[in-house]
Amino acid sequence: xxxRTGGRFAAVxxxxxxxxxxxxxxxxxPLVTALVRGEWTIALVFLTGSxxxxxxxxxxxxxxxxxxxxxxxxxxxMAVTALSWFFGMLFCALPYYLSGGYLSYLxxxxxxxxxxxxxxxxxxxxxxHVSDGxxxxxxxxxxxxxxxxxxxxxxxxxxxxxxxxxxxxxEGKDERLTPNVVNTARSIWIxxxxxLGVGTAALWGAGIVAGLPPGRAFLxxxxxxxxxxxTGGFAPMSQNILYYHSLxxxxxxxxxxxxxxxxxxxxxxxLSGQRSEIRKNLxxxxxSITVVVxxxxxxxxxxxxxVYPDAIALFRKGFYQLISGHxxxxxMTVYARQFYHEWxxxxxxxxxxxxxxxxxxCSTAGGFKALRVGIIVKSFARDVRKLGAPESMVTVVRxxxxxxxxxxDASIRGAMLIVFAYIATFSAATLAGMLYGIPFAxxxxxxxxxxxxxxxxxxxxxxxxxxxxxxxYLVTMWLARLEFLSILALGATxxxxxxxx
Amino acid sequence: xxxRTKNALLGVxxxxxxxxxxxxxxxxxxLFFAR
Numbered sequence: 001x002x003x004r005t006g007g008r009f010a011a012v013x014x015x016x017x018x019x020x021x022x023x024x025x026x027x028x029x030p031l032v033t034a035l036v037r038g039e040w041t042i043a044l045v046f047l048t049g050s051x052x053x054x055x056x057x058x059x060x061x062x063x064x065x066x067x068x069x070x071x072x073x074x075x076x077x078m079a080v081t082a083l084s085w086f087f088g089m090l091f092c093a094l095p096y097y098l099s100g101g102y103l104s105y106l107x108x109x110x111x112x113x114x115x116x117x118x119x120x121x122x123x124x125x126x127x128x129h130v131s132d133g134x135x136x137x138x139x140x141x142x143x144x145x146x147x148x149x150x151x152x153x154x155x156x157x158x159x160x161x162x163x164x165x166x167x168x169x170x171e172g173k174d175e176r177l178t179p180n181v182v183n184t185a186r187s188i189w190i191x192x193x194x195x196l197g198v199g200t201a202a203l204w205g206a207g208i209v210a211g212l213p214p215g216r217a218f219l220x221x222x223x224x225x226x227x228x229x230x231t232g233g234f235a236p237m238s239q240n241i242l243y244y245h246s247l248x249x250x251x252x253x254x255x256x257x258x259x260x261x262x263x264x265x266x267x268x269x270x271l272s273g274q275r276s277e278i279r280k281n282l283x284x285x286x287x288s289i290t291v292v293v294x295x296x297x298x299x300x301x302x303x304x305x306x307v308y309p310d311a312i313a314l315f316r317k318g319f320y321q322l323i324s325g326h327x328x329x330x331x332m333t334v335y336a337r338q339f340y341h342e343w344x345x346x347x348x349x350x351x352x353x354x355x356x357x358x359x360x361x362c363s364t365a366g367g368f369k370a371l372r373v374g375i376i377v378k379s380f381a382r383d384v385r386k387l388g389a390p391e392s393m394v395t396v397v398r399x400x401x402x403x404x405x406x407x408x409d410a411s412i413r414g415a416m417l418i419v420f421a422y423i424a425t426f427s428a429a430t431l432a433g434m435l436y437g438i439p440f441a442x443x444x445x446x447x448x449x450x451x452x453x454x455x456x457x458x459x460x461x462x463x464x465x466x467x468x469x470x471x472x473y474l475v476t477m478w479l480a481r482l483e484f485l486s487i488l489a490l491g492a493t494x495x496x497x498x499x500x501x
Numbered sequence: 502x503x504x505r506t507k508n509a510l511l512g513v514x515x516x517x518x519x520x521x522x523x524x525x526x527x528x529x530x531x532l533f534f535a536r
Contacts, residue, residue: 198513251524258520271512273504278519288523295527299534311528311535319527 011070012079015167017060019084019153020091024053027095029140034133042099042133049095056091075493077166078486081150085478088149089113092141099134101125103463106470111138113474116145117481118364120233120330120455121473123463127238132219135236139223145481146230146260146364147192148173155185170486175362175402177268191267192229199225199256203249210246228253229260231365233330233455240332241320247312250320253331261287261327261359263371265402282399283360286374290357291326294350298322301346318347321456326354328366330455339458340442352445355452356426366453366480368422371401372415379412421484425476426451432472433460450476 027050034043072080089112096108107123114121115138124130124138144152148171154164165181168174177184200222207217220236227234237243241253266284269277278284298318308314317334324331339348358367382397389395397407426447433443438460446460450473461473479487 194509194513254524255517255520258523259516262516267512267516270515271509273508273512275512275515278515284519288526291523292526292530295530299530303534308535311532314535315528315531319531323523323527 010064010067011072012076012083013060014064014068015061015080015153015158015163016083016087017057017062017064018157019080019149020057020087021054021061022057022153022157023088023092023149024050024055024057026140026144027053027092027137030095030133030137033136034131037132039131039133042131045095045098046133046137048098049091052094053091057087072163072166074166075489077163078170078489079493080163080167081170082482082486082490084150084153085113085116085482089116089478092116092137095137096124096134099131101130101134104467106467107463110470110474112141113477114455115139115141115232115234116149117453117477118142118146118230118232118328118366118455119450119453119477119481120227121450121457121461122234123461123470125463127236130236135219135223138234139226139232139236142230142232142234143192143226146232147188151185151188154182155189158182170482170489172481172483173264173362175263175265177265187268188264191264191271194271195229195256195259196225199229202252202256203228206246206249206252207244210244210249212244224253225256228256228329228331229364231257231260231327231329231359231363231453233324233332235331239335242333242335247316250316250333254320254323257327257329257331258323261329261363261365263360263362265362266360269402277402280400282374282378282401283369283371286377287326287360287370290354290370290373291323294326294354294357295319295322298347298350298354301344301348301350304346305342305344307342307344307347322351322354325351325449325452325454325456326357326359328355328358328452328454330449332456336457336459339445339456345441348441348445351456352448355448355454355456356422358452358454366451368419372419375399375407375411375415376419378407382407418483422451422480425479425484429472429476432469436466436469446473447476451480453477453481 027046031043031046034046089109092112093108096102096111097105101124102108110123150167150171168181177187203221203225204218207221208214212220223236241250263283266277266281299314302308302314302318308317320333356367357373358369359365361369361371378397378399382395386395398404399407429447429451430444433447434440442458442460445458449456
């Protein structure tokens with residue numbers, strides 16, 4: 001290994017070690033939960049997981065601590081993010097596996113990646129009897145993943161801002177809420193903590209209304225809020241949101257996962273007093289239009305096929321699944337196989353499109369993102385207008401996203417490239433499913449769910465599916481959540497280093 | 502009440518209101534199709 005390569009590795013190793021050690025420290029939360037609930041074996045599991053993770057991450061960080069002042073380039077900054085997620089997954093899976101809830105370490109890794117990427121697909125065994133400690137860890141992981149584990153580290157662990165913006169961009173968030181990226185990371189966490197209080201209180205109340213005992217309603221409210229805000233989709237019961245059989249609970253979760261799918265820059269503007277931003281922003285306008293259009297298509301399909309008998313059933317099953325998919329949350333009020341046996345092609349088509357479109361950029365949501373869809377539609381409209389205008393005419397298109405900006409070719413190209421990458425990944429995952437013998441429609445549905453980090457399932461994702469397909473889905477979730485660039489940058493760095501040797 | 506706290510509370514209310522409107526739109530569409 002050349003000096004240059006070695007120096008680059010050392011510069012990347014220190015922050016990755018620190019992030020991993022931080023994830024080990026976070027295991028104290030489920031550890032305390034297990035102790036409070038008297039789950040002694042599970043407490044021991046988290047003590048083992050936490051100690052191992054802190055020791056390994058801390059040892060790497062200490063070994064390379066003298067390189068912490070080194071300036072990180074774009075490829076190194078992005079590699080830090082990609083590697084933090086990869087090693088974070090390996091270590092966070094340890095308590096899952098030791099708890100005995102998974103058939104293999106791969107299944108445990110799948111669930112960690114599903115949680116961190118806010119996808120919400122799960123391979124856990126006997127979810128209805130899982131301990132409170134493990135449930136706390138599942139929902140904590142999805143909550144942390146929504147904000148971003150590197151964003152968390154930037155907000156609370158790293159001193160200084162060297163390479164911070166590159167790591168931040170590597171995590172699929174490219175908007176600064178404040179000029180300083182560390183303050184941006186802290187603002188993201190403050191907004192999330194404000195909503196944690198509001199949302200948990202609301203869902204606690206909704207849980208009591210649904211008939212849960214107050215103590216249980218609090219834990220369920222906290223966990224479901226964490227999953228809703230992160231557009232994650234995990235729930236403590238195997239029937240997901242259907243378990244509660246409550247319209248109040250469903251509407252409350254819908255409100256919070258819709259808010260969770262909004263851009264953090266929008267949250268920051270609205271919570272700072274710019275409340276009109278919510279109706280002027282290109283992203284919220286685009287999102288509202290696609291929600292309405294796709295709800296019309298799905299409802300038309302469901303009613304044509306006579307799937308639901310009345311308006312309330314259509315609202316609680318059809319609309320709920322659609323916005324759950326569109327916000328990339330993945331909460332369900334139907335059983336997975338009902339999509340296949342009952343829903344019909346038109347409604348499934350609307351749901352697949354909704355899952356691919358996704359929520360907002362710089363949010364907890366996945367998918368193409370409404371901002372990119374809005375930019376592409378605006379640029380398309382501009383080009384159509386140009387066709388009918390004199391050749392000498394210069395067309396300027398303005399968009400409003402927090403502030404007024406002129407739509408330039410670089411933004412359009414950037415939006416199109418990411419959308420293209422999503423479509424290519426979706427196609428590849430669909431093809432992989434078909435190679436494993438899954439019919440086209442089911443494979444397309446499940447791969448739209450993993451590519452959009454959604455979590456709705458048509459029944460393909462199960463512990464019994466082939467290991468190869470689990471790995472394909474796991475990598476797809478990772479690629480899509482980090483919006484491709486950091487993992488491609490990591491791949492390019494590894495290739496370059498390999499050639500130099 | 503401090504202006505920052507007031508803005509934050511009104512902002513949370515505005516976002517909940519906007520999300521509520523989207524949910525209401527879904528209910529109205531469901532009512533329309535189930536007539």
